[in-house]
Amino acid sequence: MLEKTMKSSSTLFQDRFHSYTKRDRCFNIRSLVPFVLTSLFMASILSFFLLYSPLPFSVFPKRDLEIVQNQQLEEQLHIQSQTNHANSSSKSQKNEEEKSCDLFKGRWVPALRESSYYSNSSCSTIPDSKNCFKNGREDSDFLNWKWKPHECELPRFDPRIFLHIVRGKKMAFIGDSVARNHMESLLCLLSQEEIPKDVHKDSEDRFRTWYFPNHDFTLMTLWSRFLIVGEERMVNGTGSSIFDLQLDKVDDDWAKPFPDLDYAIISDGHWFFRVMHLHEAGKEIGCVYCKQPNVTDYNIDFPLRKAFQTAFSFINGCHACRNTVTMVRTFAPAHFEKGFWNTGGFCNRTGPVKEEQVDFKSFDWQVRNIQVEEIERAKEEGKKNGHRFELVDVTRAMLMRADGHPGEHWGNKWMKGYNDCTHWCMPGPVDFWNELMLAVLRKA
The missing domain is CATH 3.40.50.1110 (SGNH hydrolase)
Structure with a gap:
C-alpha cells in the first residue's frame, strides 16, 4: 500500500513538473521577444555608425583616449620590467648558487x-x-x-x-x-x-x-x-x-x-x-x-x-x-x-x-x-x-x-x-x- 502511494505521488509530481515547465517556457519566450528586437535594433545602429563614420572613436575626447592608451602602455612596460628582473634575478641566483656550492665540502x-x-x-x-x-x-x-x-x-x-x-x-x-x-x-x-x-x-x-x-x-x-x-x-x-x-x-x-x-x-x-x-x-x-x-x-x-x-x-x-x-x-x-x-x-x-x-x-x-x-x-x-x-x-x-x-x-x-x-x-x-x-x- 505504501509503495503504491509513493509511486502515485511520484507520478503526480512528474506530471506537475512537466506541465509547469511547458507553461514556464512559453511565458519566457514571449517576454524575451521585445528585448531581442530592441537589442538587434541597437546593434544595427552601432554597426552603421562604425562602418560609415570617418572617425568612429571621436565621440571619446582625444585627450582621454591618449591617457587610457598611455596607462595601458605603462602597465605593459611595468609588467615586462618585473618579468625581466625576476628572470635575471633567478638566473643570477642560480649562477651564484652554482659558484658558491662546493660539492666536495659538507657533512654526513x-x-x-x-x-x-x-x-x-x-x-x-x-x-x-x-x-x-x-x-x-x-x-x-x-x-x-x-x-x-x-x-x-x-x-x-x-x-x-x-x-x-x-x-x-x-x-x-x-x-x-x-x-x-x-x-x-x-x-x-x-x-x-x-x-x-x-x-x-x-x-x-x-x-x-x-x-x-x-x-x-x-x-x-x-x-x-x-x-x-x-x-x-x-x-x-x-x-x-x-x-x-x-x-x-x-x-x-x-x-x-x-x-x-x-x-x-x-x-x-x-x-x-x-x-x-x-x-x-x-x-x-x-x-x-x-x-x-x-x-x-x-x-x-x-x-x-x-x-x-x-x-x-x-x-x-x-x-x-x-x-x-x-x-x-x-x-x-x-x-x-x-x-x-x-x-x-x-x-x-x-x-x-x-x-x-x-x-x-x-x-x-x-x-x-x-x-x-x-x-x-x-x-x-x-x-x-x-x-x-x-x-x-x-x-x-x-x-x-x-x-x-x-x-x-x-x-x-x-x-x-x-x-x-x-x-x-x-x-x-x-x-x-x-x-x-x-x-x-x-x-x-
Missing part, C-alpha cells in the same frame, strides 16, 4: 630512508670480498647516511640519466684495486636500470669489460699500480714487494687503449707505501724506504707527484685523445686503527665521525692535495690543446667514513686474521663516489 647527515641503491639480491656482480653482509657483518647503520654539501643538495644517483649521458661511449677506470672497487659500485648502480654483459676478463681478473647493449655503453677497468712503469723485483721466483719505478715512462697497459676512451677515471696512491727504487732517464735517482748509503732517500710524495705528472703529460700530448674527458678521483683513505694491515690493525666503527674529528694534517690529505694540484696544472695546460680534466674529490668525505670498510668481513680464506680497511663494503659509502661523478659529468 642521517638519511630519511636507507640510502643504499641496491642489495645482495638486486646486484649479482658484488665481489665476495666486498659483500660485507654475506661475510657476516651484522650492523647496517653505516648505510643510513647521505653526503650534504654545505651550500646545496647532492642529487641521488639516477642510472637513467647516467646511461643517457654515456650512450654510445666508452668509459674506463684506471688505477689499482680501489679504482676497481669504484667501478664495481657503478656497475651495481647501473644494473638497476640495465643488466650488462660480461664481455672480457683476463686471467688475473685485473682487466674487465662490461657492455650495456641497450645504451651501447662500454665500461672497463684498466689495472695500473702506479700509472707509470713499475716492475716488482723477484727473489727465487717470488715477489719481493720491492719495485723499480720509471718515473718518466707511462704504463702502456692503460696508455695504449686510452685514445679510444670517451671518459677516463684515474686514481692511485695505495701502492706507493712500499720500498721503491726510483729511475729517471734510465738512471736510478733515489729510493723510498731504502735507507741505503749513497742513495737519495725520498718521501712518498715525490714519486706520487711524478707519476701523476707523467700520466697527465701523456694525455695532454696525445693528439688522438682530445675527445676524452679525464677525471681524477682523489685518494680514498684507509682506516686501520691500532696497527697496519699486517700488524693487527682493524676498523670496526659503525658510523661516520664529524669533520672536526678528522686529521687534515695526515698523509692521506697530503696525497689528495698533490692530486688536486697536479690536475689543476694539467687542466690549464690542457686548455691549449682542447683536453678536458675534471675533479671528483672524495677525500674529505671519506676521511669521515671509517665505518665503510669490510674489516674482518671480507671472506678471505688465505689471509685469515687480517682486516681489510682499505677497500669498501658494497653497498656502502663507496656509492657516494658515483653520485659525485654523475654531478661532475652533468656539468662537463
Whole structure:
C-alpha cells in the first residue's frame, strides 16, 4: 500500500513538473521577444555608425583616449620590467648558487630512508670480498647516511640519466684495486636500470669489460699500480714487494687503449707505501724506504707527484685523445686503527665521525692535495690543446667514513686474521663516489 502511494505521488509530481515547465517556457519566450528586437535594433545602429563614420572613436575626447592608451602602455612596460628582473634575478641566483656550492665540502647527515641503491639480491656482480653482509657483518647503520654539501643538495644517483649521458661511449677506470672497487659500485648502480654483459676478463681478473647493449655503453677497468712503469723485483721466483719505478715512462697497459676512451677515471696512491727504487732517464735517482748509503732517500710524495705528472703529460700530448674527458678521483683513505694491515690493525666503527674529528694534517690529505694540484696544472695546460680534466674529490668525505670498510668481513680464506680497511663494503659509502661523478659529468 505504501509503495503504491509513493509511486502515485511520484507520478503526480512528474506530471506537475512537466506541465509547469511547458507553461514556464512559453511565458519566457514571449517576454524575451521585445528585448531581442530592441537589442538587434541597437546593434544595427552601432554597426552603421562604425562602418560609415570617418572617425568612429571621436565621440571619446582625444585627450582621454591618449591617457587610457598611455596607462595601458605603462602597465605593459611595468609588467615586462618585473618579468625581466625576476628572470635575471633567478638566473643570477642560480649562477651564484652554482659558484658558491662546493660539492666536495659538507657533512654526513642521517638519511630519511636507507640510502643504499641496491642489495645482495638486486646486484649479482658484488665481489665476495666486498659483500660485507654475506661475510657476516651484522650492523647496517653505516648505510643510513647521505653526503650534504654545505651550500646545496647532492642529487641521488639516477642510472637513467647516467646511461643517457654515456650512450654510445666508452668509459674506463684506471688505477689499482680501489679504482676497481669504484667501478664495481657503478656497475651495481647501473644494473638497476640495465643488466650488462660480461664481455672480457683476463686471467688475473685485473682487466674487465662490461657492455650495456641497450645504451651501447662500454665500461672497463684498466689495472695500473702506479700509472707509470713499475716492475716488482723477484727473489727465487717470488715477489719481493720491492719495485723499480720509471718515473718518466707511462704504463702502456692503460696508455695504449686510452685514445679510444670517451671518459677516463684515474686514481692511485695505495701502492706507493712500499720500498721503491726510483729511475729517471734510465738512471736510478733515489729510493723510498731504502735507507741505503749513497742513495737519495725520498718521501712518498715525490714519486706520487711524478707519476701523476707523467700520466697527465701523456694525455695532454696525445693528439688522438682530445675527445676524452679525464677525471681524477682523489685518494680514498684507509682506516686501520691500532696497527697496519699486517700488524693487527682493524676498523670496526659503525658510523661516520664529524669533520672536526678528522686529521687534515695526515698523509692521506697530503696525497689528495698533490692530486688536486697536479690536475689543476694539467687542466690549464690542457686548455691549449682542447683536453678536458675534471675533479671528483672524495677525500674529505671519506676521511669521515671509517665505518665503510669490510674489516674482518671480507671472506678471505688465505689471509685469515687480517682486516681489510682499505677497500669498501658494497653497498656502502663507496656509492657516494658515483653520485659525485654523475654531478661532475652533468656539468662537463
